[in-house]
Amino acid sequence: MVERRIPSVHDLAPLMQFKKPEFNARTRRLAAATSIADLRTIAKRVTPKAPFDYTDGAAEGEISLTRARQAFQDIEFHPSVLRDVSKVDTTREVLGKTSAMPFGIAPTGFTRMMQTEGERAGATAAEAAGIPFTLSTMGTTSIEDVAAAAPNGRNWFQLYMWTDRDRSLALVDRAQAAGYDTLMVTVDTPVGGARLRDVKNGFSIPPALTPKTVINALPRPAWWINFLTTEPLAFASLDRWSGTVAALIDTMFDPTVGPDEVRFIREQWKGKLVVKGIQSVADARLAVELGADAIVLSNHGGRQLDRAPIPFHLLPSVVREVGNEVEIHLDTGIMNGADIVASVALGARFTLIGRAYLYGLMAGGRQGVDRTIEILSGEIRRTMKLLGVASLDELEPRHVTQLARLVPYAQPAADAVASSAR
Template identity: 65%
Template sequence: MVKRQIPDPRELVELMQFRRPSLDRVGSRLARAQSIDDLRTIARRRTPAAAFDYTDGAAEAEVSLQRARQAFEDVEFHPGVLHDVSDVDTSTTILGGPSAQPFGIAPTGFTRLMQTEGEIAGAGSAGAAGIPFSLSTLGTSSIEDVKQANPDGRNWFQLYVMRDRSISFGLVDRAAAAGFDTLLFTVDTPVAGSRRRDKRNGFSIPPQLSLGTVLNAIPRPWWWWDFLTTPPLEFASLSSTGGTVGELLNSAMDPTIDVEDLREIRDRWPGRLVVKGVQTVEDAKKLTDLGVDGLVLSNHGGRQLDRAPVPFHLLPEVVREVGDDVEVIVDTGIMHGADVVAALALGADFALVGRAYLYGLMAGGRRGVDRAVELLSEEVERTMKLLQVTSVAELEPDHVTQLRSLGPVPRD
């Protein structure tokens, strides 16, 4: 029999500890977010559907994105035991420079439309965290403003080669003059992918008011207040900003780009040159032979060709073929620090995160980006400790098994 007694009121008072109310609503909601998924939930609540869906969505049926995320969820880790992991070093060297974490911020377009602080928040947060920040050709802050926001950190520029080559060359020259150290030459966008969410939402730049957007804006007045009371959107490359996203992309992209364009940019760019959007082993080998400094295995976040190869699945074979000759970076589908660790274990030198950072931006501006980077960094460190490795260099293929729910059918 359990002996029972009347509770002492003084003991009850000690148990009943209430949190002090905070007037910092942004800080309070960000502190409650314990994952990137939590930030996504906040972002969806605070951002108009058209802007949120532009970030959250992908091409056509969104199969590429779903498979990319599933690939990371299908990872099985194999931890060691009896290793001292009281001190873990998450830093690495990538493309000739340091990074405090084995991931950086990927280039994203129309970023100030997600939240008005846009790329400036991302660049400032990256600089504070000691990780690289990438600015897109279709970014909504200028090369020079990003440099000002991250004056001492590492800035990378993502380049689309456009129909008017002089625009692309001018951007390359401006990025070099501003001290950007790496150029991400993007090769997976000859034309814009079909993004159904954007079409259904009537998403355009600048946003067009309709009955649907007005109704959707009613519970989100803060977003519209920020949008209407801050400077107009400015693009890094486009002199005309009117039209749907697909129209803007198709006006900027050039389906005729080829190896000669890559060589011309190589001759013009003084820093490290990385090709972004590699999706086959054969192309990885060809590009390595052409002397590029790095490859980004990416299907553009699932936003271009639907049912494209999963970069994480492609990673081990690419590393086996070219990993000794070129640095290999992976993106698409990364939502947790453990995803980054899994990629490193299978041979990646680095990872890039796009949506994860944008969810933080939409959830709370610069502070939200800081929270996203903080969460990913904590997850990287905790996963490494649980695997019982003390540095990025100790991660190896034996730490990971890729479990595949989808497997290729053998060819005759």
């Protein structure tokens, strides 16, 4: 028989601890978010449909984005045991300077449309975390204002080559004068991708007040109050634009850009040069020959060519081809710190987050971006410890297996030539 007794006050006291209530709704919901997926859920609840879908969506059938995320799910880790992982070192030398984490914030357009704190929130959160922040040509805070908001941060500038070359070069000069140390030239946008969610939503700058948008805004008054009571949208590259996003993109992107333009930018820019949008081994080699200090394997977050190559799958081949000559960075599909660890293990020097950052921004402004960085950083540290590695340099290809799901019938011709030349 189990002997029973009446519990004493001394026994009950440890069980009767009540958590101090948090009355700030934003702080409360961010504290409850344990993953980037949780931040996305919050973001969707508090953001009108058009700006949320602009962030969340991709081109056409959104196959590229789905495959990129699936690629990270289709990995198998191989941990080592009996290792001292009481402390882990997550720092990374990236383009000549130290980053506290192996990821930075990717360039994103129309960011203050997502949440009014916009690029200032991203830049200051990155500054506090000791990681790079990249301002987009299509950003909604000026080059100078971002530099002023995060004077001690590591600020990079992303450039689209416009049809108006003088305006493109003026942006390069402004970034250099403002102290940006890295220029990221995006080369996968001869034209804008077909982002069908934006077409269906009539997404425009500034947002149009239609009966549909008004109805959608009613349960999200905070977003509209913030939007209407803060400074009007302005872009890093132009003062004002009235029209659809697609029309703006068609005005800005230049289908004639070739290697000569990148060579010219290399001659003009005194800092580090990154070429973003590489999707083949042959183009990785070309970027190296053009003088890039780093390349970003990226299909633009699935927002340009649908069914484009998966950057994570491409990574090992590019590392074999040019890994000893240039830093290899990677984006698209990253939603967990484990995705970043797997990328580093397979040879990526650095990674960039776009949607994960914007989900945090929409969920809670600067606090939300801080929470994004906190979640990813915790996942990175935990994954490293469970793999049995104490530093990023200890990560090797043996730690990760890419499980096959999409197996090509034949290797693309250009990559086959590059492979045979090794």
